[in-house]
Amino acid sequence: MLNIAVCIKAVPDEECYNIIKFDPVMKTLIREGISMVINPSDLHALELALCLKEKLGGEITLISMGPMTVTTQLRECLSYGADEAYLMSDCIFGGSDTLATSYVLSKGLRHIGNFDLVLAGNESADGATSHVPSQLGEWLGYPHVMEVCALNIVDEKIAAVRKKADNYFVDYTVKLPAVFAVSRGMNKVRYPSIRGILSSKGKEIKVLTAESIPDLDISMIGLQGSPTKTGQLITSSFHRDCMLLDGSNEEIASAILGMIRPVIDD
Amino acid sequence: MEKPDLDKIIVYAEHKKGHLDPSCAELVGKAKELSVKYDDNVVIGAVVLGYEISEVVKDLSQTGVDYIWYTDHPKLTRYNSEYYALALEEAVRFIAPELILIAATSQGSELAPTVGARLKTGVAAHCVDIVADDNGQIVNIVPALGGKFLTEIKIPDVRPMISTVKPSVFVKKDVPANSNVQTVRIESKALDSYESRIWFVAESVKEENEKPIEEANVILCAGMGIVDEENWRKLNELAARLKCAVGYTRPVIDLGVVNNDHNMIGTSGKTIRPQLYVGFGVSGASHHICGMKDSQIILCINSDENADIFRLSDYKVIADCGAILDAMLELTGGLNG
Ligand SMILES: Cc1cc2nc3c(=O)[nH]c(=O)nc-3n(C[C@H](O)[C@H](O)[C@H](O)COP(=O)(O)OP(=O)(O)OC[C@H]3O[C@@H](n4cnc5c(N)ncnc54)[C@H](O)[C@@H]3O)c2cc1C
Ligand SMILES: Nc1ncnc2c1ncn2[C@@H]1O[C@H](COP(=O)(O)O)[C@@H](O)[C@H]1O
Numbered sequence: 126m127l128n129i130a131v132c133i134k135a136v137p138d139e140e141c142y143n144i145i146k147f148d149p150v151m152k153t154l155i156r157e158g159i160s161m162v163i164n165p166s167d168l169h170a171l172e173l174a175l176c177l178k179e180k181l182g183g184e185i186t187l188i189s190m191g192p193m194t195v196t197t198q199l200r201e202c203l204s205y206g207a208d209e210a211y212l213m214s215d216c217i218f219g220g221s222d223t224l225a226t227s228y229v230l231s232k233g234l235r236h237i238g239n240f241d242l243v244l245a246g247n248e249s250a251d252g253a254t255s256h257v258p259s260q261l262g263e264w265l266g267y268p269h270v271m272e273v274c275a276l277n278i279v280d281e282k283i284a285a286v287r288k289k290a291d292n293y294f295v296d297y298t299v300k301l302p303a304v305f306a307v308s309r310g311m312n313k314v315r316y317p318s319i320r321g322i323l324s325s326k327g328k329e330i331k332v333l334t335a336e337s338i339p340d341l342d343i344s345m346i347g348l349q350g351s352p353t354k355t356g357q358l359i360t361s362s363f364h365r366d367c368m369l370l371d372g373s374n375e376e377i378a379s380a381i382l383g384m385i386r387p388v389i390d391d
Numbered sequence: 392m393e394k395p396d397l398d399k400i401i402v403y404a405e406h407k408k409g410h411l412d413p414s415c416a417e418l419v420g421k422a423k424e425l426s427v428k429y430d431d432n433v434v435i436g437a438v439v440l441g442y443e444i445s446e447v448v449k450d451l452s453q454t455g456v457d458y459i460w461y462t463d464h465p466k467l468t469r470y471n472s473e474y475y476a477l478a479l480e481e482a483v484r485f486i487a488p489e490l491i492l493i494a495a496t497s498q499g500s501e502l503a504p505t506v507g508a509r510l511k512t513g514v515a516a517h518c519v520d521i522v523a524d525d526n527g528q529i530v531n532i533v534p535a536l537g538g539k540f541l542t543e544i545k546i547p548d549v550r551p552m553i554s555t556v557k558p559s560v561f562v563k564k565d566v567p568a569n570s571n572v573q574t575v576r577i578e579s580k581a582l583d584s585y586e587s588r589i590w591f592v593a594e595s596v597k598e599e600n601e602k603p604i605e606e607a608n609v610i611l612c613a614g615m616g617i618v619d620e621e622n623w624r625k626l627n628e629l630a631a632r633l634k635c636a637v638g639y640t641r642p643v644i645d646l647g648v649v650n651n652d653h654n655m656i657g658t659s660g661k662t663i664r665p666q667l668y669v670g671f672g673v674s675g676a677s678h679h680i681c682g683m684k685d686s687q688i689i690l691c692i693n694s695d696e697n698a699d700i701f702r703l704s705d706y707k708v709i710a711d712c713g714a715i716l717d718a719m720l721e722l723t724g725g726l727n728g
């Protein structure tokens with residue numbers, strides 16, 4: 126029986142990236158009409174948890190820190206077959222950077238129970254720092270491995286993992302409990318079953334506020350607990366004057382080759 | 392406001408099989424550039440970890456750094472996130488720099504947040520630039536929302552600040568070697584007594600591509616407009632004939648024609664700045680642009696005349712990329728030859 130926690134983050138839908146507008150006066154994003162989705166790589170972490178549970182038995186607990194609207198994404202995750210979901214939501218968590226976020230998540234996990242495995246996505250689609258999994262491991266005092274692309278449980282105390290490192294792979298065995306960040310390539314995400322969708326509707330999503338956690342150090346969370354301060358957004362204005370290459374396919378091909386040939390590597 | 396102190400910048404010097412990672416020179420170049428802003432009163436150091444690394448230390452002394460701190464310990468024979476984080480943390484506490492630059496390689500991407508958490512300090516991830524503002528504050532420019540926007544990150548109150556930078560984002564500069572480099576060995580007590588909970592088992596042989604894509608002069612990039620395996624094969628044939636490198640966008644991996652993501656270009660892949668980038672059916676999503684926008688000449692072939700990529704291109708071809716590929720193959724020795 127494995128106790129698995131999966132970290133879920135809600136992020137703006139990738140499909141909306143090209144319609145996200147920037148208010149040049151307020152220097153903020155216009156979030157109107159931007160729908161939120163489950164961070165894509167978190168679904169791969171959830172898929173891994175589901176496979177492990179099917180094979181070895183166990184419980185899957187979801188945890189997310191974010192606004193109350195994230196109940197939507199957590200419910201969706203429950204429909205895949207997770208057992209429980211916790212949303213850490215409190216206005217004083219707002220403005221947390223990765224250090225503060227991972228602190229809050231670590232406190233939440235400690236409060237909820239004991240886990241053998243804590244799984245996360247390898248990167249969030251919006252921030253994409255890939256910091257939270259390692260930092261969560263540090264706060265929990267667990268070993269942690271990023272970019273995990275294969276994982277097996279050897280016995281109750283040890284996992285065998287394969288890590289994708291730059292352009293090669295490294296295999297490790299890791300003492301549990303541990304934190305693993307799952308990369309996209311690990312598995313194909315299933316679809317939720319009808320039964321899963323129906324049963325998720327009745328499940329409660331437990332909300333944890335700062336007050337729910339007695340030993341939470343307020344100085345470590347939110348803006349004041351975040352060493353990094355984010356400044357203004359800058360629109361990256363990439364633009365070049367573009368010339369049309371016209372003519373028959375052969376003429377075009379010859380023009381392109383004419384550009385390639387002088388600069389090819391020797 | 393008084394100028395904040397910036398006395399020491401250190402670069403984490405990654406190395407593999409006795410060779411310094413090229414990112415090391417890129418980061419030293421940036422450190423030198425920053426130091427000018429502080430009237431050159433900044434010590435630029437490097438930290439290097441490993442076992443029996445005297446050769447690496449020697450190479451490092453040629454990069455233009457003023458100081459080298461190194462930990463030489465059997466437990467550092469190969470990268471282990473726990474031992475390396477421990478040794479790096481120890482070195483940083485000893486050196487007390489204001490700023491640490493780490494390459495966002497696989498290793499660096501793990502070490503930076505880990506050491507950041509241990510020191511309870513801030514880490515700016517994947518900086519595309521690091522500058523000093525008029526008040527002498529270090530400002531990190533990082534991509535937000537997949538590179539559609541950029542944002543500034545400052546770490547005003549806690550030291551050291553940590554910044555990670557993807558390889559090839561900074562251009563390597565020729566920094567003259569300091570003839571008076573100070574080399575300091577750090578004896579690690581913490582390593583002696585610590586036993587890692589992560590055990591190395593095996594490592595796959597690194598795929599030795601003839602040349603890393605970052606170093607290629609010409610890159611042919613496949614986007615989803617390549618459509619199928621047939622066109623992918625043609626593109627590779629063309630690249631082989633012309634001796635150019637092949638890169639691709641992320642969804643191309645899902646087509647199943649490539650079995651790794653080593654040459655993926657963009658925020659989650661490589662940053663390239665070749666002399667010529669030729670895009671075949673690339674739409675110009677922000678995630679991709681982030682990795683290729685600094686190419687010297689950008690030429691793109693797309694059947695959609697309104698494709699976003701054209702706004703960033705020097706030359707555009709509005710056509711089916713399969714047909715252009717055929718024509719190019721024909722002119723370089725025939726379709727099947
Ligand atoms: C967190 C995250 C990270 C990401 N990281 C990366 C990354 O590092 N790199 C990356 O590339 N992507 C990345 N992506 C994906 C990215 O958002 C885009 O989906 C991707 O770049 C689009 O690839 P594309 O241009 O090949 O495909 P598409 O957007 O599908 O575009 C295909 C283009 O081909 C054209 N076309 C179609 N048929 C033809 C034809 N016969 N002839 C000519 N043209 C044709 C179409 O008009 C279209 O413009 C990431 C996404 C997320 C969420
Ligand atoms: N607010 C959050 N709540 C829950 N999990 C998170 C949160 N932020 C990040 N994570 C987890 O950490 C992973 C990496 O995120 P990041 O470090 O932001 O790139 C994500 O894929 C999530 O699994």
